[in-house]
Amino acid sequence: MSGLPTEPYKGVRDFYPHEWATLEAIFGIVRATLAKYGYEEYNASPLERAELYESKGNEEIVNEQTYTFTDRGDRKVTLRPEMTPTLARMVAAKRRELPFPLRWFSIPNLFRYERPQRGRLREHYQINVDLLGVKELKADGEIVVVAHTILSAFGAMNDDFVIRVNSRTLLDAACKTCGLSAEAAKAYLRLLDKKAKMPAQEFKLAQTAITAEDPLARIEANDPGIREEKEKLMGLIIAWKARGMTNVVFDPTIVRGFDYYTGVIFEVFDTNSENPRALLGGGRYDDLVSLFGGDPVPAVGFGMGDVTLVDFLTTHDLLPEVTTGPEIYVGTPKESDLTHANLLADAMRGQGLRVFVNITSKSLGEQIKDADRRGIRYFAAVGEDERASGTLRVKRLQTGEERVLALSDVVHFVRS
Amino acid sequence: MSGLPTEPYKGVRDFYPHEWATLEAIFGIVRATLAKYGYEEYNASPLERAELYESKGNEEIVNEQTYTFTDRGDRKVTLRPEMTPTLARMVAAKRRELPFPLRWFSIPNLFRYERPQRGRLREHYQINVDLLGVKELKADGEIVVVAHTILSAFGAMNDDFVIRVNSRTLLDAACKTCGLSAEAAKAYLRLLDKKAKMPAQEFKLAQTAITAEDPLARIEANDPGIREEKEKLMGLIIAWKARGMTNVVFDPTIVRGFDYYTGVIFEVFDTNSENPRALLGGGRYDDLVSLFGGDPVPAVGFGMGDVTLVDFLTTHDLLPEVTTGPEIYVGTPKESDLTHANLLADAMRGQGLRVFVNITSKSLGEQIKDADRRGIRYFAAVGEDERASGTLRVKRLQTGEERVLALSDVVHFVRS
Numbered sequence: 001m002s003g004l005p006t007e008p009y010k011g012v013r014d015f016y017p018h019e020w021a022t023l024e025a026i027f028g029i030v031r032a033t034l035a036k037y038g039y040e041e042y043n044a045s046p047l048e049r050a051e052l053y054e055s056k057g058n059e060e061i062v063n064e065q066t067y068t069f070t071d072r073g074d075r076k077v078t079l080r081p082e083m084t085p086t087l088a089r090m091v092a093a094k095r096r097e098l099p100f101p102l103r104w105f106s107i108p109n110l111f112r113y114e115r116p117q118r119g120r121l122r123e124h125y126q127i128n129v130d131l132l133g134v135k136e137l138k139a140d141g142e143i144v145v146v147a148h149t150i151l152s153a154f155g156a157m158n159d160d161f162v163i164r165v166n167s168r169t170l171l172d173a174a175c176k177t178c179g180l181s182a183e184a185a186k187a188y189l190r191l192l193d194k195k196a197k198m199p200a201q202e203f204k205l206a207q208t209a210i211t212a213e214d215p216l217a218r219i220e221a222n223d224p225g226i227r228e229e230k231e232k233l234m235g236l237i238i239a240w241k242a243r244g245m246t247n248v249v250f251d252p253t254i255v256r257g258f259d260y261y262t263g264v265i266f267e268v269f270d271t272n273s274e275n276p277r278a279l280l281g282g283g284r285y286d287d288l289v290s291l292f293g294g295d296p297v298p299a300v301g302f303g304m305g306d307v308t309l310v311d312f313l314t315t316h317d318l319l320p321e322v323t324t325g326p327e328i329y330v331g332t333p334k335e336s337d338l339t340h341a342n343l344l345a346d347a348m349r350g351q352g353l354r355v356f357v358n359i360t361s362k363s364l365g366e367q368i369k370d371a372d373r374r375g376i377r378y379f380a381a382v383g384e385d386e387r388a389s390g391t392l393r394v395k396r397l398q399t400g401e402e403r404v405l406a407l408s409d410v411v412h413f414v415r416s
Numbered sequence: 417m418s419g420l421p422t423e424p425y426k427g428v429r430d431f432y433p434h435e436w437a438t439l440e441a442i443f444g445i446v447r448a449t450l451a452k453y454g455y456e457e458y459n460a461s462p463l464e465r466a467e468l469y470e471s472k473g474n475e476e477i478v479n480e481q482t483y484t485f486t487d488r489g490d491r492k493v494t495l496r497p498e499m500t501p502t503l504a505r506m507v508a509a510k511r512r513e514l515p516f517p518l519r520w521f522s523i524p525n526l527f528r529y530e531r532p533q534r535g536r537l538r539e540h541y542q543i544n545v546d547l548l549g550v551k552e553l554k555a556d557g558e559i560v561v562v563a564h565t566i567l568s569a570f571g572a573m574n575d576d577f578v579i580r581v582n583s584r585t586l587l588d589a590a591c592k593t594c595g596l597s598a599e600a601a602k603a604y605l606r607l608l609d610k611k612a613k614m615p616a617q618e619f620k621l622a623q624t625a626i627t628a629e630d631p632l633a634r635i636e637a638n639d640p641g642i643r644e645e646k647e648k649l650m651g652l653i654i655a656w657k658a659r660g661m662t663n664v665v666f667d668p669t670i671v672r673g674f675d676y677y678t679g680v681i682f683e684v685f686d687t688n689s690e691n692p693r694a695l696l697g698g699g700r701y702d703d704l705v706s707l708f709g710g711d712p713v714p715a716v717g718f719g720m721g722d723v724t725l726v727d728f729l730t731t732h733d734l735l736p737e738v739t740t741g742p743e744i745y746v747g748t749p750k751e752s753d754l755t756h757a758n759l760l761a762d763a764m765r766g767q768g769l770r771v772f773v774n775i776t777s778k779s780l781g782e783q784i785k786d787a788d789r790r791g792i793r794y795f796a797a798v799g800e801d802e803r804a805s806g807t808l809r810v811k812r813l814q815t816g817e818e819r820v821l822a823l824s825d826v827v828h829f830v831r832s
Contacts, residue, residue, distance in 0.1 A: 013461065014460045016458055077425060243758075360516075374515050
């Protein structure tokens with residue numbers, strides 16, 4: 001064996017039909033659920049101007065963790081590492097024409113330059129759901145309901161996952177009551193973001209270096225300086241629970257990195273500790289659209305990656321069934337039967353069936369094995385007898401059950 | 417207005433919800449049609465190793481017309497300019513496990529580095545349909561039937577488009593009967609490929625410089641050296657016509673560039689001269705998979721770009737209707753009605769309806785205008801009366817017709 005290598009580029013995936021059908025079945029459930037909530041799908045190119053990401057002060061990330069290159073027109077181009085900046089750009093471009101509020105979603109592929117030794121993917125899909133144009137908490141309320149509803153649509157129960165909620169304004173207020181400067185507050189949040197991954201002792205020590213008071217203790221103690229913010233968040237949580245979302249909890253240690261969040265933030269985790277990474281995360285980002293000029297457009301949304309979602313669904317045995325493959329295999333006893341087989345197949349297609357016609361010179365026995373191997377559950381063959389009577393002999397491969405059917409009855413047998 | 421620019425990167429498109437829904441409706445028809453023929457969807461990353469394209473001797477194209485860059489691991493990476501090399505790579509990688517023949521399709525986005533002044537797109541979508549593992553002409557026969565069926569599925573009639581068919585083996589035989597060397601034959605085909613875009617006189621002159629005899633005249637005259645190849649092709653055309661494809665014609669001037677084609681080739685054109693570019697094109701490429709080593713895998717397929725397809729459908733008034741947006745708008749007379757509105761909405765969603773709930777403080781009159789502007793055709797509001805009786809007042813916005821309905825009757829009214 002020589003020739004070109006057959007592996008895909010480092011860190012990206014090939015999707016063979018069954019793998020792609022599984023992912024599409026998952027996305028299909030997400031799309032149908034979102035459509036019922038009035039969310040509409042948008043899309044954009046993975047190619048973006050690099051400045052779209054640099055502007056948030058993330059030059060280090062852009063240079064070291066993204067695919068960024070210079071085109072022949074001397075433009076710096078980045079393969080999008082996340083969708084939210086693109087969404088903000090698109091909304092800003094048509095802010096005068098668009099009917100706010102916008103309920104939008106997208107399922108883009110995202111790119112990150114991961115160093116090879118880490119073994120993580122360089123490209124993944126991410127479901128992005130956003131509600132723009134509403135500054136009130138009812139938008140935050142809705143977006144978390146939608147996240148919960150998507151997971152429920154796969155059959156997940158409340159004890160399969162937990163929704164951890166916090167608020168950036170609450171954290172800011174807590175830092176303020178401790179007398180922290182903006183700089184110190186930033187350092188504290190950066191530390192808090194890593195809390196779960198640190199030994200408790202180490203965290204305490206690092207915290208003492210930043211602040212004498214513990215901001216989380218202020219939140220716990222309902223300090224007057226944080227009370228209003230905490231009550232708002234608790235009100236939301238009560239409303240979610242009233243809707244049956246008993247798996248929402250307040251978690252003051254949720255920080256969600258350092259980028260554009262300005263209010264409520266949340267993350268969803270699998271209750272099975274085999275999947276420790278967050279299943280989805282999001283929050284409010286009221287200042288992002290105004291990076292493009294003009295008044296701010298309040299916004300709240302979340303992103304959910306395909307890899308963690310598939311892990312979650314697999315762990316809980318919730319992967320949807322794939323239903324796009326061929327339903328019936330039309331065998332050709334002799335090669336000269338192909339023309340007749342094509343006619344029959346076309347008639348069945350007219351009734352909506354997904355039909356695979358044999359075009360090889362395999363024996364009929366081999367064709368049945370072939371159908372089985374492809375996961376096609378019904379096998380039809382036309383012999384001389386059936387041809388004369390205008391019928392079809394259809395076999396349910398799993399049970400061996402065989403019927404001689406009129407063409408118009410095949411759909412019913414196959415889909416029963 | 418200041419801030420970051422809101423335009424997308426040069427030559428790529430943003431897809432706002434209505435635009436994306438239109439494209440998805442088109443792809444939906446393609447997917448459903450292909451599924452009925454037993455074709456299954458695969459996918460891959462747009463990132464490929466650059467050598468995948470260089471190996472065909474197209475280094476000039478790779479360097480000048482593709483997005484190619486070097487990653488930090490010193491790998492040369494290309495954003496795929498076409499899907500067929502990826503398909504060949506994937507098939508070669510699993511050739512021992514895959515159940516041949518393969519009926520596969522994909523709808524990838526493809527990238528080309530177009531010089532800015534040409535104003536052409538740098539990214540487009542392309543429907544790719546391939547049948548691998550069958551060397552006989554019945555595979556070529558099927559793939560053209562499938563191309564025809566896809567266009568027919570949109571409602572296109574035989575006089576809306578024409579399928580021009582030729583054969584590389586026929587052209588090769590014609591060049592051989594004229595005594596052309598392999599080199600001269602290559603030059604002749606390169607010239608023939610440009611025939612349609614040249615004045616007749618100029619073509620004649622250039623032809624004379626390559627060959628004293630006219631290969632097309634040999635084909636026309638049924639020269640014994642080409643007769644067998646021509647008869648094979650004519651046999652195919654007769655079979656297609658017998659299936660009702662009266663818009664297939666033999667066109668010996670079709671060449672389809674210089675890459676990997678080895679047998680039957682074809683292009684489909686709009687009969688409306690406003691769209692002169694080929695709508696789709698393809699052919700047989702039996703040698704591509706063996707670039708990765710091992711025995712050849714015979715293959716035939718075609719590609720159809722989204723831009724020319726949309727042009728065609730628009731010209732012939734065949735654009736499919738978009739049916740994914742919200743069907744009913746639930747208005748909230750007072751802001752405090754939101755909780756009740758959400759409950760009603762959830763009940764309607766349970767019946768499968770796509771429901772948009774107002775979460776702004778707009779007046780009810782403004783909400784009706786908002787629904788209209790969004791293209792949502794039904795408006796439901798819950799006043800005190802309806803709330804007490806457990807009903808819903810639903811208005812068909814286009815006609816003004818209004819009904820007071822039980823929740824369970826809303827679906828029927830909206831979808832009738």
